Amino acid sequence: MPVVINGRNQIANKPSNEGRETFTAVNPRTKQTTPYAFFNAITTEIDQAVRAATDAFAQSRHFSAHKLAEFLDQVAAEIENLGDQLLHTADEETGLGIPRLTGERGRTTGQLRKFGELLREGSYVDAIIDTAQPDRQPLPRSSIRRQLFPLGPVAVFSASNFPFAFSVAGGDTASAFAAGCPVVVKAHPCHPATSELFAHAINRAIEQLDFPAGFFSLIQGNTIEVGQTLVTHPGIAAVGFTGSLRAGRAIYDAAAARPIPIPVFAEMGSVNPVILLPNAVAERGDNLAAGLVQSLTLGSGQFCTNPGLVLMVKSPETDAFIKNVAEKMNAQSPGVLLNGSIEQGLANAVATTVKRPFIQTHTGGEVVAGDSFCYANTVLQTSAAAFCNDPLLQEEHFGPVTLFVVADSMGELETAVHALHGNLTATIHAAESDLNAAQTLLMDLKETVGRLIWNGFPTGVEVSHAMQHGGPYPATTAPATTSVGMTAIKRFMRPVAFQDVPDALLPPALQDANPLNIWRIVDGDWSKQRI
Amino acid sequence: MPVVINGRNQIANKPSNEGRETFTAVNPRTKQTTPYAFFNAITTEIDQAVRAATDAFAQSRHFSAHKLAEFLDQVAAEIENLGDQLLHTADEETGLGIPRLTGERGRTTGQLRKFGELLREGSYVDAIIDTAQPDRQPLPRSSIRRQLFPLGPVAVFSASNFPFAFSVAGGDTASAFAAGCPVVVKAHPCHPATSELFAHAINRAIEQLDFPAGFFSLIQGNTIEVGQTLVTHPGIAAVGFTGSLRAGRAIYDAAAARPIPIPVFAEMGSVNPVILLPNAVAERGDNLAAGLVQSLTLGSGQFCTNPGLVLMVKSPETDAFIKNVAEKMNAQSPGVLLNGSIEQGLANAVATTVKRPFIQTHTGGEVVAGDSFCYANTVLQTSAAAFCNDPLLQEEHFGPVTLFVVADSMGELETAVHALHGNLTATIHAAESDLNAAQTLLMDLKETVGRLIWNGFPTGVEVSHAMQHGGPYPATTAPATTSVGMTAIKRFMRPVAFQDVPDALLPPALQDANPLNIWRIVDGDWSKQRI
Incomplete structure (x- = not known):
């Protein structure tokens, strides 16, 4: 049964159209507007979305890797459940053609499932353990144990050129979800109906797995203000962006000028x-x-x-x-x-x-x-x-x-x-x-x-462990990170060290018994052994 | 034989006093000025230092981890060779007392040597290898191999409160050197003679090991302009800073406003x-x-x-x-x-x-x-x-x-x-x-x-693999990184992926035979095996 496009923002799994301004998309093959009108999000809606994300984060930061992996798999399945409606809607809004879009859909669901595999394997939290040395001279050494944790609500700006793989449920969203971060997506105004379909799929997964509704929101808009309001909201902890140098730099500048600056992972232009x-x-x-x-x-x-x-x-x-x-x-x-x-x-x-x-x-x-x-x-x-x-x-x-x-x-x-x-x-x-x-x-x-x-060509970016899709400015604003591949998850995580914390209070990844059976660096060497 | 303090900037191992303005330090125990005058660096001197660093980087980016480790060890030895002159000079400029400074010296040389150990072990380059799958359907998979490489010349701003461990040859400099990055240090104006002694020690190590002279420069100055000129120089690739929130934020803002923004790793105030x-x-x-x-x-x-x-x-x-x-x-x-x-x-x-x-x-x-x-x-x-x-x-x-x-x-x-x-x-x-x-x-x-x-106290930060000395703003401008501990080196490195590059042209860390015998992630699993 096809989804009925309602043209509204999707805030914590509720359609919302508090504003009055609307915009339409254009079929690039015909230069005719497509049949739906979409509501520009207004400030109060963006605020609702970020607050719901903050509330969701109070839960999702405790979610196990396995729970997050199940969610990613469910999102992939729900994208597939959108069936041909997704392909035809996207084709109408982008002109990219059904074969290409079919391939891109496979890449998008494949990417979600690959992050699921990464989570189930579990070592992505980069656990590092220095055991206590109570007899060290002149001073004893404490037990210090450190791992990565999710950063908080992430704002994602969709790209026009990959309506699936770099959009609502694309690489930025998949890696932020995998990290345990709620996501507020600013949809690209050239494929708003496609974006709404993805929001529907993600919200279905949220319902199926009883995730907090604020774990995902979709913001529509064809104005610069919508994006700036989102990036400067104090509840946003990081930004993923794919698009032009001009737009990426504007978002970077806005984020850097905040009272509390936040990282912007912007993938921008390149001549390759x-x-x-x-x-x-x-x-x-x-x-x-x-x-x-x-x-x-x-x-x-x-x-x-x-x-x-x-x-x-x-x-x-x-x-x-x-x-x-x-x-x-x-x-x-x-x-x-x-x-x-x-x-x-x-x-x-x-x-x-x-x-x-x-x-x-x-x-x-x-x-x-x-x-x-x-x-x-x-x-x-x-x-x-x-x-x-x-x-x-x-x-x-x-x-x-x-x-x-x-x-x-x-x-x-x-x-x-x-x-x-x-x-x-x-x-x-x-x-x-x-x-x-x-x-x-x-x-x-x-x-x-x-x-x-x-002896190859640069187009076609493999989603794999070693992929580095990034580079020095102006290619990106964050050359030490990648927006494609498994290490993309690290953008949305942050290390915390635990000093002399009793084993029972430590997160599982850092406990002596290594209950997650992950690779850890223990006193400088890699190991899966218990301590 | 004691070093004769000359009060000049030390640019690529040459004393330089092109400017006319000087400043003096004050003994905090007596509120009397100490006997030396120091020259504020002028723009042309800062430019010379950064250009020399850029030239040095053309060599140092090819240096092996072992060569860099030898250098760190030599810097540690040369610091020890400064003997009591270092302790007394620093005590005169900081009033911290000989026992504390003796301990801090041990921490500083120990830190340099620990980075040396990290380099000799070698796995810090985070090698990740996805092997080729020529028969994969529908498309073959390329070989993708990725590791970290040094970022380029780093500017380091010394702290007043740790004249050894967070200053000229402190944690920022040690981790940048370890990464293979040349360093231009902006000395803290409250301990300029101590800083000059450290510059002497580093330059001795540069001479002993025949490193390029521009691998290190020391800039003196008691004005905001000196620091701003350094941070906004196009040749600087990253900044390490320890100090106040106000100064750290000013440097962060200047770096973010550059035509090519660069990361600022500023460790600022905290109430703990x-x-x-x-x-x-x-x-x-x-x-x-x-x-x-x-x-x-x-x-x-x-x-x-x-x-x-x-x-x-x-x-x-x-x-x-x-x-x-x-x-x-x-x-x-x-x-x-x-x-x-x-x-x-x-x-x-x-x-x-x-x-x-x-x-x-x-x-x-x-x-x-x-x-x-x-x-x-x-x-x-x-x-x-x-x-x-x-x-x-x-x-x-x-x-x-x-x-x-x-x-x-x-x-x-x-x-x-x-x-x-x-x-x-x-x-x-x-x-x-x-x-x-x-x-x-x-x-x-x-x-x-x-x-x-x-059940402990926050003072006393262990230099170890798992240490995380960082935190959300305003504690730092880069909460995903640490300024103490072995992962501090990652701040000054950046991943590059090699796609289908022949084994003979790959850097050793990525070659099939694993000649460095390091831990690598190969097709998703940790291994020291050859491929």
Whole structure:
């Protein structure tokens, strides 16, 4: 039975429309508004949501990892229970297409279940135990035992480009829930009905498992004020955000200016440099061109890991390669963009770039007029010298656009690598005979990115233990953390040490008997043994 | 042979006095200036220091853990080589006394060597490996391998109250060096000669082990501008700070407002609530009073973990206990304070508090006139009701001062606990018969502190694997981290993931053979095995 979209905020499992302002979403394939109106949340509603989250936290901070794992599994099941309605609603609001959305749904439910596995294994609390040394001279040593605990209510800002995996029940929410933190989601205004469906699924899981209603709320809104009110609410302990540099920085600034500042884990823009070394191009240029175009046009180029910058060394092969990529880009029909503001933003960004000196446009560079939001697949080129002199050329073109940077020599390419700003990823394509050059580049690129990819493409971010989806500013505001992968949970936890606390009063993870059977660092060594 | 104090900044192992302004330190026992003049660093000198640090980082980011461990050991040895000159210079500048300074020196060298042990063990890089699954359906899984790497040049702001352990070669510097990060220290202007001696020791270690000169610089200065210039320099990647809330917040704000914001790990004020449960007071009130007074007067009360707030339940025993503490405080000669600004700050803070309604002064509450900076050992009292209504009563009195908060009932005491702001520590003293009440309090206190102490006192912070010396704002600006203990190193590191990178190009910690023989998480389980 399909869910009836009511267009309201969902505050602690109750629909709420105290405000008067509404907004609508637009189908990017038709530029027509979708049939529902959504209520902008007002301050009192945001306050209710955060207060309910605070109340919920008084309970959820005591929940066992197993209880939280069951909840994550239930949320995954309830998302699946939304069935085709979810796919069609999201497709109508995003134009991403059913196959892609089906894949993204699997990723989203898979991610929730992976966090469930992490919780059941249990070692994620980072238990560290220094046993007492009562006979130590000159002073005895106390027993000190430390583990991570949940931080408190988390505000999550949804992304437009991943309506499932980085939205209402996406990575930020999944990792915050896994940590034991209640979540207040600010839905992305371009897919509000999709967001409401996810809220329905999460609320069903809350009912099924008798979780406190305030463990989750959904706030709708298409104004900056809604987000700012949420971030500056004293009850919010941390923020997860995926979106543009401008919006992410505004939220970071608001959080830093609070009387009690809070961390903002914002994943923002990235151009994801790809370096194609000469022998790799010579050996398998055609495969590389096909792979690059596929990565560039995935989701109409609207991936945070889109390869927006390609660095090469000047040669006839390089010229031929760029021509080949331009032809392939030109031959592929450009996809639908998520919304009018992305179309406009992309048009402005490319227009700014092509006005800079020494920029050549191989193909594209214009909005595609028609029923849909659409921008031509675009290939630009500049020299390494121009690139190094112009920081503006490192700004993101969010869409199916890449900028080739051609160096006169390997030395000049290395100079360009040194000039790179922070990015989520960097990629090197190399042949066996490029290994020496590659090693130096790899270690230099390491300084400015979160993930280094070898002979692959940056799009497609595995949800796994070792994944690092982050990087130095402006890629993120918190380069020591990741928004994808299992360590994402650490963003929403904080260590507390217990000194000489009797075993019976310690949390299970720190008790002598190790009743959770987890890995712990005991007196400096890893162990699952009891003490 | 004693070191000749030259009063200059020490920039990449070269004395520098490009500026014209100088300042002097004051002996707090005599209020007389000490014999040396020190040059305020000017902008060009700070720039030189950070540029040298950046150059040094290009080398040090490749240094092995063993090489860094040798360096830490050498710094410890060179500190010991300073001999009595260090103790006497520091005593003259701080008035802390030779016995305390001797102990603090041992703690400081011990801390450096403990980080050396951590590096030699090697697992601190948090290696996580997800092996490739080429046959996975629908898509193969890449090999993803992630570890921590050093962040870059770190600025360290020394504390006044620990001229060794939280100063030039203290915990922040030791953990940044251990991570592989160059350090630019802003010396505390109250012990500039002590700071110069430490710079000498570190520079000797740099020479002995042929480290790059820019791995360390010392900036002197008694103006706010010196610190602000350092924090806003684009070459600085992170900041460690120990000091007051006002200064820490100013640095945090400056760092957050940079074009590229950087993390500030500021450890600031704390009142460290101590809860004395009724049966503990009945059983061992006299021991508790003696222990409390000892903790309160340690280092003239100038510890970040000084127990500045004591919560009790009203009873005749409680009245007698407070009277006992007041008598003991009164009977003990007040110690010398570090400097005039601490004396003045303490006088202002206590004056502000005693002007609030419902405050009773049992003893002290005034500056002790004389040759030395000195403030009377002070005991204040208020009611839990007044405490809950007045956030100002949670502000720190930095010195030998404590405020008793007396609740009418256990319920009111719990309410007061709920009203507590962020603190470094909280302590519970309980008898066997108090355990039930204690358990609830312990779990509530956990939400607002970094360390919970059972039947002990908060002063004395063990340098160990599990230590958490941190806590929610205003105790620190980064509650997820610690400034004491082995995990302090993580503040200055950042993860990078390697995707499908050939084994020969991977850093040793991530190679199949596990040549460093470290603990790693491989496909979700801890192991030292090769893959």
